[in-house]
Amino acid sequence: MSEIVENQSTASDDIDDCNLAHIQHNQYYIHNLIENGNDQLLCRLLSPKQNDKEDASFQGLQVKMAAEAFLLEKDETGCLPIHIGIIHQRVECVEYLIQYSIPLTCSMIRQQCGDLETPFFHLLLRVGALNAEFATRIVRYVTTVFISDTVGRWIENLTDDHKKELELVLWETLNQKDDEGNTVFHLCARNDLIDCFKMFVSFYMKHSVLHEKDGNDWTISTVLERHNRVGYRPLHVAMKYQSILVAKGLLEDHHVCVSAATSNTKQNPAHIAASVGFTQGLKLLRQMDHSIFSQENFCGNTPIQIAKNCGFLHASQVLTLDQTQSKSDQEIDTMLNSSTVFLHHDDCFQHLPTAYYRRGEQEPPPECPERLETLLNSTYGILRSKEFLEHHVVHDTNIPHADIADILRVHEYHYVNKIQQCCERLKDDASSTASLDSDTALSSNSYKAATRAAGAVCRAVDLLMQSKHTNAFCLVRPPGHHAGPVGKVVSINDPEGSNGFCLFNNVAIGAAYARSIYKHAGLENIAILDFDVHHGNGTEEIVRHLIPRKKIVPFETAYGEGSHSVHQYKPWRSTDDTDHVFFCSVHGYGVKMEDREDNDDDEYVDDDDDDEKAKPRGWFYPASGATNETKPSSAPYIWNVGLDHPPCDYREKSSGLMKKYKASRNAISRLRWRQVFREEILPALLRFKPDIIFLSSGFDAHTKEYVNWGYVSLLEQDYEWLTDQIKLVAETCCQGRIVSVLEGGYNFHGRMISPFARSVAAHARSLIRPSKAVWSFDSAEAEKQLEERLLRQHQEHLSITEQKIQSSTLLVGKPMHPELLQDQTEVESLEGRGKRKRKAVDYVALAEQLAQEDGCA
Numbered sequence: 062m063s064e065i066v067e068n069q070s071t072a073s074d075d076i077d078d079c080n081l082a083h084i085q086h087n088q089y090y091i092h093n094l095i096e097n098g099n100d101q102l103l104c105r106l107l108s109p110k111q112n113d114k115e116d117a118s119f120q121g122l123q124v125k126m127a128a129e130a131f132l133l134e135k136d137e138t139g140c141l142p143i144h145i146g147i148i149h150q151r152v153e154c155v156e157y158l159i160q161y162s163i164p165l166t167c168s169m170i171r172q173q174c175g176d177l178e179t180p181f182f183h184l185l186l187r188v189g190a191l192n193a194e195f196a197t198r199i200v201r202y203v204t205t206v207f208i209s210d211t212v213g214r215w216i217e218n219l220t221d222d223h224k225k226e227l228e229l230v231l232w233e234t235l236n237q238k239d240d241e242g243n244t245v246f247h248l249c250a251r252n253d254l255i256d257c258f259k260m261f262v263s264f265y266m267k268h269s270v271l272h273e274k275d276g277n278d279w280t281i282s283t284v285l286e287r288h289n290r291v292g293y294r295p296l297h298v299a300m301k302y303q304s305i306l307v308a309k310g311l312l313e314d315h316h317v318c319v320s321a322a323t324s325n326t327k328q329n330p331a332h333i334a335a336s337v338g339f340t341q342g343l344k345l346l347r348q349m350d351h352s353i354f355s356q357e358n359f360c361g362n363t364p365i366q367i368a369k370n371c372g373f374l375h376a377s378q379v380l381t382l383d384q385t386q387s388k389s390d391q392e393i394d395t396m397l398n399s400s401t402v403f404l405h406h407d408d409c410f411q412h413l414p415t416a417y418y419r420r421g422e423q424e425p426p427p428e429c430p431e432r433l434e435t436l437l438n439s440t441y442g443i444l445r446s447k448e449f450l451e452h453h454v455v456h457d458t459n460i461p462h463a464d465i466a467d468i469l470r471v472h473e474y475h476y477v478n479k480i481q482q483c484c485e486r487l488k489d490d491a492s493s494t495a496s497l498d499s500d501t502a503l504s505s506n507s508y509k510a511a512t513r514a515a516g517a518v519c520r521a522v523d524l525l526m527q528s529k530h531t532n533a534f535c536l537v538r539p540p541g542h543h544a545g546p547v548g549k550v551v552s553i554n555d556p557e558g559s560n561g562f563c564l565f566n567n568v569a570i571g572a573a574y575a576r577s578i579y580k581h582a583g584l585e586n587i588a589i590l591d592f593d594v595h596h597g598n599g600t601e602e603i604v605r606h607l608i609p610r611k612k613i614v615p616f617e618t619a620y621g622e623g624s625h626s627v628h629q630y631k632p633w634r635s636t637d638d639t640d641h642v643f644f645c646s647v648h649g650y651g652v653k654m655e656d657r658e659d660n661d662d663d664e665y666v667d668d669d670d671d672d673e674k675a676k677p678r679g680w681f682y683p684a685s686g687a688t689n690e691t692k693p694s695s696a697p698y699i700w701n702v703g704l705d706h707p708p709c710d711y712r713e714k715s716s717g718l719m720k721k722y723k724a725s726r727n728a729i730s731r732l733r734w735r736q737v738f739r740e741e742i743l744p745a746l747l748r749f750k751p752d753i754i755f756l757s758s759g760f761d762a763h764t765k766e767y768v769n770w771g772y773v774s775l776l777e778q779d780y781e782w783l784t785d786q787i788k789l790v791a792e793t794c795c796q797g798r799i800v801s802v803l804e805g806g807y808n809f810h811g812r813m814i815s816p817f818a819r820s821v822a823a824h825a826r827s828l829i830r831p832s833k834a835v836w837s838f839d840s841a842e843a844e845k846q847l848e849e850r851l852l853r854q855h856q857e858h859l860s861i862t863e864q865k866i867q868s869s870t871l872l873v874g875k876p877m878h879p880e881l882l883q884d885q886t887e888v889e890s891l892e893g894r895g896k897r898k899r900k901a902v903d904y905v906a907l908a909e910q911l912a913q914e915d916g917c918a
Contacts, residue, residue: 089134091106093420107125136421141169143159152199156202166230174814175815177239179814180239182245186249190813193447197257200257204260241289244295245257249295250311253304265284285311305345308342325851331364359847360837365377370834399832400529402455402530403825411506414430414506416431417429428539432817435817441812441813444825460513467574470633471603472544472565480564485508490505500559500562501564521800522579541804552598552685555683567802586641588643594649643751647742653681722866728855732852751795756787762774763817767807784801785827790836
């Protein structure tokens, strides 16, 4: 860093008219500069001292003042320039910003990042999952070098007050928790960042003495025993993520409690280690206190039973103190018989290739290449993290295009040909786009991308049926579950309909391929589960076409009216297809309510309207999928669960009360979502006995997503939980065969710390866990009782909070009906909305605009 400082130009005329114009007209100029890694220009714009021979020019001062102001400006994704530097791992830029000015440094460190409001150190540690060296270097620079070495030796007049101010800010930041309740020590344990762990411990122990007088217990032993929102202490986390270095540090250096159990599930660290087959961790725990191996969790299972149930043979031998296994066998466990394949291809980036996020410009359509970048980019892609670099996780990019015969099992030729011809008519450049419907656009390579996406699912089927892998995750776009046999699917509530960003129904193409091609392999029963927040109406319509039927299509001409009779039938193999296909979609269903976040936060009062209750704004897309009145008893087996919620009738002026209110509503919604799967859908799936399970994996039900209008409001651990449950069914019925296909999920703000990235990672984390555990009705019943107790607690808390809101005169309009408090599916309709002001967008027109702008750039 000092080399840059010494070599930089300090003359004021180095900052030219162009730089001043850029900064004056682009408030995100510094963001873009740092993202591109232009540390030399950054140093020139933020020169630490002026020319020694003459005063700086007025223009130079203008540039510097503007640049300094923009250091504290967040972009539309909620990121400061320093956050961008951390996410993109621009080490020189980050170090320069940190040492530039103590007051600015303090302000930057205090600011949180992204829609999940990630604290500074937590951001560094999450990036450390991808680049441990970078995270360690910046943590060292901030906590040791930066303070002790008087900041690069060139900042003049550095006072003790400056140093004390920074140390206080670092202390405050070090004690923050993220949205999951994690401390920095939890995240060090998660990513096995032992050097960061030691530096934080050292800094903490040095400064905790100064804060003892405030009445809190700041000893390091206390801090290392703090739990997050699921009850995990750092040692629990180290066991789950198999972080042996931090686990040793916690146990051998700090002697944390090895028998501490989570409050609800009663899991001690040995339970966690046994569930993931962490043999090294179990050996470490055994040295401390092997009596914990006999403790039972809330299901009545000991760590020994868990290891045996999961098929971790060596782990179970460690737990039973059996040393008969040879050393060569110690590394051999069920992992060799269980593997996961991630399938992806560069062609999937070529659908609407110009629809990228550009700061200060109109946001791209929700379905854009940024989604796959957030997952797969070599720098910040979440699936490039340490936890996914296991030997039993394989990336497959050898993806063929889906054959036309495979596509035509589910789609009509006229529709397929329409897309193909439209793409062929477009110029083979990024600026050429066309409209398929009101929200679905095409570019020249969209057909190629769509057939590659469908081909990935078919290849996944081949790999699983050939026993090369246990399960698969198809990381593809465009998505597909809204595409029916002829494209868009209309409903009574939405007679116009749209494709919802989808072209070909990838999951249905793969399911039909499996049933058709693997007849002689004994594959009969096909299950499709859709957990996207939007109803999988396209997939349902395709399944309905397994039964021959006739549709009357009316038409009108200048000479009169008439009708056309159309026969509809798309079999996958035989006339009894419907007896062998199970489809279920769990999603939001109801009307959209007025988006109050389009208004200023403190200006909800309308002088012309005393009744400010939220107003309907049409149906939540795709306006179909109401819950079946009775469980399906005849073919085709189609099961919809539409989760509804009432509008919120409260102003958001009392943030403390409203946060509690929203938290209770969301918790109730999440528990209801889990109940539906555990008590209804998964037992029915077990009875169906699938030979392979397909997942339409949408992650747009997260509480911080933009397109869900507050429906469902999940957290990332809910996706991990559901995948764990589906894996139990798969191991019980079909040797673990699961093909997961990416559908929705659009909030990529903050890249690896975004709701989308973290939700996908939670799903993938469960997929790659090599457990052979099968479904247990006893465990399901124990979990049911636990969650029913939690549900009652949240309902009581919701009622109490509502009474406080009412007493503080924040109720708008009529009081909320008491029955709504008992509705387990209610969700705060605004909770899933982000910070950006979002208005109705014509995504086709937007795609064309982005393409034109890109062509002119």
